[in-house]
Amino acid sequence: MDDSRMYVFSSRPRVVEDPWRPRWSPSGRTQLKPGNIMRDPRVFRGDISSQPLEFARAPLDLETSGAVGPKRVRRKFRPRTPEPVQGRKHLEVQTESFLEELSDIPVVQEIECQTDSFLDRPETPIFIPSKTGKDAETQIDEGDLFDFEEEVRPILEILVGKTLEQSLLEVMEEEELAALMAQQRAFLERRNNQLPEVHRLQEQERRRREERERRMAEQKRALEEEKEVAEKMAARALTQQQLHDLVPSVFASLRREGYFYDPVERDVETNFFPRLVDDVQRVLQKKCRARELLDEIIYEVTQRRLEELEVLQTNASDP
Amino acid sequence: MDPVAPPGLVGFGRWAVPLLSEQLRLPRGGARLRALAALADELHRPLRATEALNAGFLQQLKVLLEDEDPLVRAKVCEILHMLAAHASGRHALLAASFLPPLSELLEDPPCRRTVYLLLSRLSLHSSGGASLLTLLPKLMKRLPEEEEEELQVLLLSLLTCCFQVDPQAALRSDAVSLLAPKLSDGALRVRKAAAAAMMALSVPMAGKLQVCEVLPAVAALLQEDDEDAQLNASGVIMFTAVTTAGKLRCLHLDVLPVLLKLVCERHDEEQIRRRRKPLVIYALRALTMLAETPEGRRLLQEQLPLLRRRSEEEEDQDIQQVLQTAVQVVTFSP
Numbered sequence: 001m002d003d004s005r006m007y008v009f010s011s012r013p014r015v016v017e018d019p020w021r022p023r024w025s026p027s028g029r030t031q032l033k034p035g036n037i038m039r040d041p042r043v044f045r046g047d048i049s050s051q052p053l054e055f056a057r058a059p060l061d062l063e064t065s066g067a068v069g070p071k072r073v074r075r076k077f078r079p080r081t082p083e084p085v086q087g088r089k090h091l092e093v094q095t096e097s098f099l100e101e102l103s104d105i106p107v108v109q110e111i112e113c114q115t116d117s118f119l120d121r122p123e124t125p126i127f128i129p130s131k132t133g134k135d136a137e138t139q140i141d142e143g144d145l146f147d148f149e150e151e152v153r154p155i156l157e158i159l160v161g162k163t164l165e166q167s168l169l170e171v172m173e174e175e176e177l178a179a180l181m182a183q184q185r186a187f188l189e190r191r192n193n194q195l196p197e198v199h200r201l202q203e204q205e206r207r208r209r210e211e212r213e214r215r216m217a218e219q220k221r222a223l224e225e226e227k228e229v230a231e232k233m234a235a236r237a238l239t240q241q242q243l244h245d246l247v248p249s250v251f252a253s254l255r256r257e258g259y260f261y262d263p264v265e266r267d268v269e270t271n272f273f274p275r276l277v278d279d280v281q282r283v284l285q286k287k288c289r290a291r292e293l294l295d296e297i298i299y300e301v302t303q304r305r306l307e308e309l310e311v312l313q314t315n316a317s318d319p
Numbered sequence: 320m321d322p323v324a325p326p327g328l329v330g331f332g333r334w335a336v337p338l339l340s341e342q343l344r345l346p347r348g349g350a351r352l353r354a355l356a357a358l359a360d361e362l363h364r365p366l367r368a369t370e371a372l373n374a375g376f377l378q379q380l381k382v383l384l385e386d387e388d389p390l391v392r393a394k395v396c397e398i399l400h401m402l403a404a405h406a407s408g409r410h411a412l413l414a415a416s417f418l419p420p421l422s423e424l425l426e427d428p429p430c431r432r433t434v435y436l437l438l439s440r441l442s443l444h445s446s447g448g449a450s451l452l453t454l455l456p457k458l459m460k461r462l463p464e465e466e467e468e469e470l471q472v473l474l475l476s477l478l479t480c481c482f483q484v485d486p487q488a489a490l491r492s493d494a495v496s497l498l499a500p501k502l503s504d505g506a507l508r509v510r511k512a513a514a515a516a517m518m519a520l521s522v523p524m525a526g527k528l529q530v531c532e533v534l535p536a537v538a539a540l541l542q543e544d545d546e547d548a549q550l551n552a553s554g555v556i557m558f559t560a561v562t563t564a565g566k567l568r569c570l571h572l573d574v575l576p577v578l579l580k581l582v583c584e585r586h587d588e589e590q591i592r593r594r595r596k597p598l599v600i601y602a603l604r605a606l607t608m609l610a611e612t613p614e615g616r617r618l619l620q621e622q623l624p625l626l627r628r629r630s631e632e633e634e635d636q637d638i639q640q641v642l643q644t645a646v647q648v649v650t651f652s653p
Contacts, residue, residue: 199561
């Protein structure tokens with residue numbers, strides 16, 4: 001037989017051992033030789049009515065056979081009941097009420113059966129093999145079975161709860177951070193809303209102030225200029241007044257000094273007269289020179305005469 | 320992502336944090352990394368963070384920030400990032416003066432992104448902005464060197480925070496010229512973030528004059544369809560147009576019709592209107608600024624019926640006020 005690759009048995013089929021062989025043989029071979037099951041005298045074969053009855057020979061133990069169907073186990077010679085043990089007594093019991101009348105001719109009952117023409121073939125009854133093996137009972141009570149769902153529930157609850165809790169807290173942290181940043185942003189926006197207005201007004205103020213200052217400076221400068229102009233005018237009036245008298249006297253002194261002149265006169269004076277004078281001077285000089293010359297000549301002459309005279313004198317004195 | 324295979328030993332319940340703290344003291348690198356990974360996992364549970372803070376973890380983490388292994392440093396940054404999610408964590412981090420070692424880590428490539436995220440979380444704290452100012456020079460130095468778009472956007476948002484606290488310091492270190500190339504960068508997100516930073520910078524007077532130079536790029540940004548971009552750009556224009564030079568520049572760049580279109584767009588859904596509310600207000604303020612020039616006033620007087628009709632239709636109180644101010648300025652005569 002194959003290994004249990006094809007079937008799974010609750011009780012494996014066993015080889016029926018050959019009863020005619022001795023269980024123990026002098027050769028020591030204890031291996032069970034499978035006998036031919038069709039030749040096994042224990043197995044009942046054939047039609048029940050054609051079998052010679054051998055039941056009369058061996059006593060049939062009807063009490064121990066539970067559900068005996070059409071098969072009847074053919075038994076071999078059983079040993080007689082042993083002698084009773086000391087202290088016990090065997091009792092013969094008549095099993096009359098359980099006896100059956102055995103006869104050659106079995107009781108035959110004829111039953112006819114005819115299926116209805118329109119009846120369908122009934123379903124084959126489910127083959128339920130007769131029970132073999134030992135009966136074992138077990139009863140599973142209400143809470144005995146290991147219910148995975150129930151057991152796992154607290155663990156799952158804890159796991160899921162912890163995870164959810166942690167994730168909730170993490171999400172809350174992130175939300176806190178996000179809220180902080182949103183608050184910062186909101187503050188920034190509010191600030192930026194008001195700040196440029198402030199700047200603009202400041203700037204406006206500054207511009208106006210500068211404008212005002214500039215105008216005031218201009219005004220001041222204008223005032224100063226006016227004042228200057230007024231002073232100038234006063235000064236001018238004063239000087240005019242002074243100069244008014246000054247002018248004739250100036251003219252008079254100038255005229256006195258001779259700054260106003262007749263150009264012809266001046267010309268005559270400057271050009272003509274010097275030349276004239278020069279000429280006159282030259283003429284006079286010439287005259288003077290002539291006179292000097294004459295004087296010299298005279299002097300020379302007189303000197304010579306004097307010398308001659310002296311010479312004459314000396315000559316005269318000398319004899 | 321985590322190259323460390325076996326997780327560190329984690330005790331149960333109250334023992335988790337002290338046990339990990341012990342493991343962190345081990346000199347061997349591998350065990351330390353595992354312990355840090357386990358700590359990072361642990362800190363996801365909400366109450367552990369406070370426990371960890373109470374257990375005095377921070378000093379150890381500070382020491383570990385200067386470890387040689389870059390993986391360890393990256394992990395510690397992640398842990399700090401998680402700690403900073405709580406208000407008490409932020410407070411503890413600021414109190415324990417974590418900023419100097421963190422500023423060293425700005426140079427470190429694997430940790431940089433985490434450090435940026437951490438710093439932006441720290442800025443949520445009430446004194447966070449002031450403490451970020453100490454990092455301002457480093458951050459500004461990093462600005463031209465940053466390549467990735469995401470990191471650029473993070474860095475720019477950090478800078479915006481700093482600028483909002485103290486714009487004068489930034490202006491002194493010449494922030495406008497550093498930010499100008501970012502305004503004409505390719506990616507829209509970078510431009511948006513740069514415009515937000517410019518808006519923060521243009522609050523003080525000196526900033527307004529400097530930002531006047533980059534107004535053409537801002538006007539280009541105003542034409543984009545993205546709402547955030549429009550918001551930031553109109554904010555910059557709003558602040559810069561306070562000065563006369565800014566006003567003239569804006570008129571020259573012809574932003575008036577764009578702003579008018581932004582103001583007069585009508586939407587039916589409540590949510591869209593609420594979202595667009597700051598945009599509408601900024602645009603209106605910018606229009607008010609521009610209406611102070613004679614040219615702008617003339618242009619807007621032609622559009623006056625439109626504005627009046629809009630102010631009648633508007634339900635929101637703030638927008639109505641701003642609209643009325645605008646109408647006042649437009650109809651002003653000396």
